[in-house]
Amino acid sequence: MSAPVHTAGETDKRYLLDNERVLGPLMLFPAVIYIVALVGFPLLLAILYAFSNVTVGDPRISSTDDFVGFDNFRDVWNDGVFRKALRNTIAFTLISQVFVILFANILALVLSADFHGKRLVRFLVLLPWTTPIALGVLGWFWMLDSVYSPIDYALREAGLLGPDSVFGPGRNMYWLGKTDLAQAAVVVVHIWRILPLATVILLAGLSSIPQDVKDAANVDGAGFWRQLWYIRLPLLLPIMAVATLFSLVFTFTDLSVSLVLTRGGPVNDTQVLSTWAYFKGIQGGNLAQGAAIALFLLPVLVAIAIGMLRLAQRSERD
Amino acid sequence: MAIVETRKLTKEFDGDVRVVKDIDIRTSDGEFLVLLGPSGCGKTTLLRMIGGLEKPTSGQILIGNRVVNHLPPRARQIAMVFQSYALYPHMSVRGNIAFPLKAAKVDKAEQQRKIAWAAGILGIDTLLDRKPRQLSGGQRQRVALARALVREPNVFLLDEPLSNLDAQRRASARDELQLFQREIGTTTIYVTHDQVEAMGMGHRIAVIDSGRIRQIGTPREIYEEPADTYVATFLGSPPMNLIPRGDDLVGFRPENFHLATDAVDAAPGLTFELTSIREEYLGSEKLVYGEVEGIRTVARMVANAALPALEGGSITLSVNQADVRIFDRESGLRRQPEPVKITSGASA
Numbered sequence: 181m182s183a184p185v186h187t188a189g190e191t192d193k194r195y196l197l198d199n200e201r202v203l204g205p206l207m208l209f210p211a212v213i214y215i216v217a218l219v220g221f222p223l224l225l226a227i228l229y230a231f232s233n234v235t236v237g238d239p240r241i242s243s244t245d246d247f248v249g250f251d252n253f254r255d256v257w258n259d260g261v262f263r264k265a266l267r268n269t270i271a272f273t274l275i276s277q278v279f280v281i282l283f284a285n286i287l288a289l290v291l292s293a294d295f296h297g298k299r300l301v302r303f304l305v306l307l308p309w310t311t312p313i314a315l316g317v318l319g320w321f322w323m324l325d326s327v328y329s330p331i332d333y334a335l336r337e338a339g340l341l342g343p344d345s346v347f348g349p350g351r352n353m354y355w356l357g358k359t360d361l362a363q364a365a366v367v368v369v370h371i372w373r374i375l376p377l378a379t380v381i382l383l384a385g386l387s388s389i390p391q392d393v394k395d396a397a398n399v400d401g402a403g404f405w406r407q408l409w410y411i412r413l414p415l416l417l418p419i420m421a422v423a424t425l426f427s428l429v430f431t432f433t434d435l436s437v438s439l440v441l442t443r444g445g446p447v448n449d450t451q452v453l454s455t456w457a458y459f460k461g462i463q464g465g466n467l468a469q470g471a472a473i474a475l476f477l478l479p480v481l482v483a484i485a486i487g488m489l490r491l492a493q494r495s496e497r498d
Numbered sequence: 499m500a501i502v503e504t505r506k507l508t509k510e511f512d513g514d515v516r517v518v519k520d521i522d523i524r525t526s527d528g529e530f531l532v533l534l535g536p537s538g539c540g541k542t543t544l545l546r547m548i549g550g551l552e553k554p555t556s557g558q559i560l561i562g563n564r565v566v567n568h569l570p571p572r573a574r575q576i577a578m579v580f581q582s583y584a585l586y587p588h589m590s591v592r593g594n595i596a597f598p599l600k601a602a603k604v605d606k607a608e609q610q611r612k613i614a615w616a617a618g619i620l621g622i623d624t625l626l627d628r629k630p631r632q633l634s635g636g637q638r639q640r641v642a643l644a645r646a647l648v649r650e651p652n653v654f655l656l657d658e659p660l661s662n663l664d665a666q667r668r669a670s671a672r673d674e675l676q677l678f679q680r681e682i683g684t685t686t687i688y689v690t691h692d693q694v695e696a697m698g699m700g701h702r703i704a705v706i707d708s709g710r711i712r713q714i715g716t717p718r719e720i721y722e723e724p725a726d727t728y729v730a731t732f733l734g735s736p737p738m739n740l741i742p743r744g745d746d747l748v749g750f751r752p753e754n755f756h757l758a759t760d761a762v763d764a765a766p767g768l769t770f771e772l773t774s775i776r777e778e779y780l781g782s783e784k785l786v787y788g789e790v791e792g793i794r795t796v797a798r799m800v801a802n803a804a805l806p807a808l809e810g811g812s813i814t815l816s817v818n819q820a821d822v823r824i825f826d827r828e829s830g831l832r833r834q835p836e837p838v839k840i841t842s843g844a845s846a
Binding site: 390392393395396397398399400401402403406410411414415 | 546549550551570571572576577578580581582583584585586587588597598600601602645649
């Protein structure tokens with residue numbers, strides 16, 4: 181009888197990574213670090229700042245005297261611009277969502293059909309999503325320029341703008357200078373921005389409906405509309421919820437569109453929570469109030485996060 | 499009720515891959531016709547063309563003596579059951595069965611009556627409020643059948659509806675399905691790759707290979723009088739033995755291959771030496787494998803048959819002349835006895 185070549189200890193070491201209780205935490209470690217450092221810590225800092233009197237010039241919290249309780253929230257709430265920003269944030273988000281879901285459904289249905297040049301059209305539809313958001317908005321900024329807007333030019337050429345015309349008598353629309361037009365412009369850019377993502381998500385959902393089920397509906401006598409309402413849309417509903425939650429987050433927290441397009445103007449009429457937090461906290465130097473404004477995003481984001489987790493759970497169960 | 503007919507029906511994919519080639523079929527009214535062939539032989543494509551889910555490249559499809567090529571599936575008065583059952587996952591069993599009725603704008607009371615009727619026939623009355631994911635494979639299959647039945651179609655098209663069931667359940671489902679079809683008497687076209695299903699259920703079987711029909715006939719005709727070596731070896735398990743003799747292939751079924759000593763009867767026959775034998779005991783019978791002139795050959799015998807040689811040895815076996823089928827070695831076609839009939843018209 182010869183002795184075993186390896187002792188138990190050696191064997192354990194060699195197969196250490198086969199042990200899930202070792203491998204699991206090891207693999208999770210980077211993700212945990214990432215979340216703590218880049219999400220958890222800033223969030224805590226924001227909450228701390230929101231209850232303090234810090235400014236850009238004096239960002240230190242040195243004693244308990246630096247804590248001011250709910251003063252920041254009260255001041256922020258009593259500011260008319262903040263209320264406007266809150267209203268705008270909610271309105272822009274909801275209105276753009278309605279159009280995004282509507283258009284994304286139509287686009288996804290069209291793009292799921294077979295036709296010549298489908299790849300090219302899909303590519304073009306996706307393009308806005310691949311453009312850096314600030315650059316995309318800059319493009320829109322030029323498109324809607326108060327003097328050189330190509331849209332104004334086209335309207336003028338079509339005889340719709342200028343003296344004695346439908347949109348006249350001025351020679352320009354001043355898209356970003358009038359409240360209603362500027363607000364509409366922000367909503368349109370949001371739709372343009374989110375639509376590709378929502379469309380791609382819905383396309384994936386559509387292609388996950390089994391061919392057999394569509395065939396069965398065909399044989400069962402359902403025409404296009406009946407199939408759409410009773411088969412496709414209901415089966416698409418869970419994925420539509422995913423698309424909606426994603427685009428809700430993107431639109432609700434977006435800074436770039438209002439900042440680049442209108443800088444919150446005219447007269448704060450396109451101000452949203454993120455731009456207002458930026459103007460107050462960074463540009464205005466009142467870090468504490470900026471943090472308080474930004475924290476108003478939190479309840480909505482928490483609700484959306486819960487919604488997403490629920491959806492994920494449900495799809496795991498089914 | 500209706501007769502389904504195809505005339506020179508052909509389907510090409512991407513210009514040159516022909517998956518269905520010049521198929522001529524004509525069912526009789528109320529017939530259970532099985533399309534039998536290996537996977538990829540084009541049988542499902544043929545079924546989908548009849549159902550209107552696939553456009554034929556050329557040829558005609560007639561249902562009830564009317565050309566339906568240009569009609570969408572919903573205008574063809576057919577019902578189809580898919581291999582996956584294709585139930586609508588978000589609807590209850592009741593919703594699934596009601597769907598074709600709603601599409602046909604049947605009024606509410608009539609809908610309820612028909613759902614109850616179909617559910618009664620298939621024994622799923624107690625499952626009406628469940629969702630498909632809460633059902634077993636066999637229950638799903640019945641729901642799919644009920645959904646097909648409720649429209650009272652002229653033709654049933656079934657695409658391997660039993661292949662997702664386990665072996666035991668499949669045997670009883672086969673029996674139920676056949677009973678069901680004989681009871682309602684609707685013309686049925688049934689696609690399968692399983693010869694046991696085909697033999698057991700069909701009035702007639704169309705054996706399909708590489709997009710062509712090799713033979714159409716009753717199960718007995720297909721089994722006993724195969725038109726060529728393909729049909730002879732596709733049906734039967736183990737398949738027909740084929741032994742070369744000059745330009746011919748001598749074919750006979752394993753169960754007709756007797757121990758020579760048994761053949762005291764004066765029936766004329768052929769005798770072969772089966773070498774390096776090996777036995778496979780199957781309970782009710784046994785298979786004796788070996789070689790005849792280097793060709794692998796099988797005999798099927800009763801389980802307690804005593805062999806005059808041990809494993810690895812040689813035995814002499816014979817086959818009655820009446821059980822011998824001669825095929826052309828080159829073309830594989832039947833030469834002797836003259837094929838009784840290669841039916842392509844109605845027979846049931």
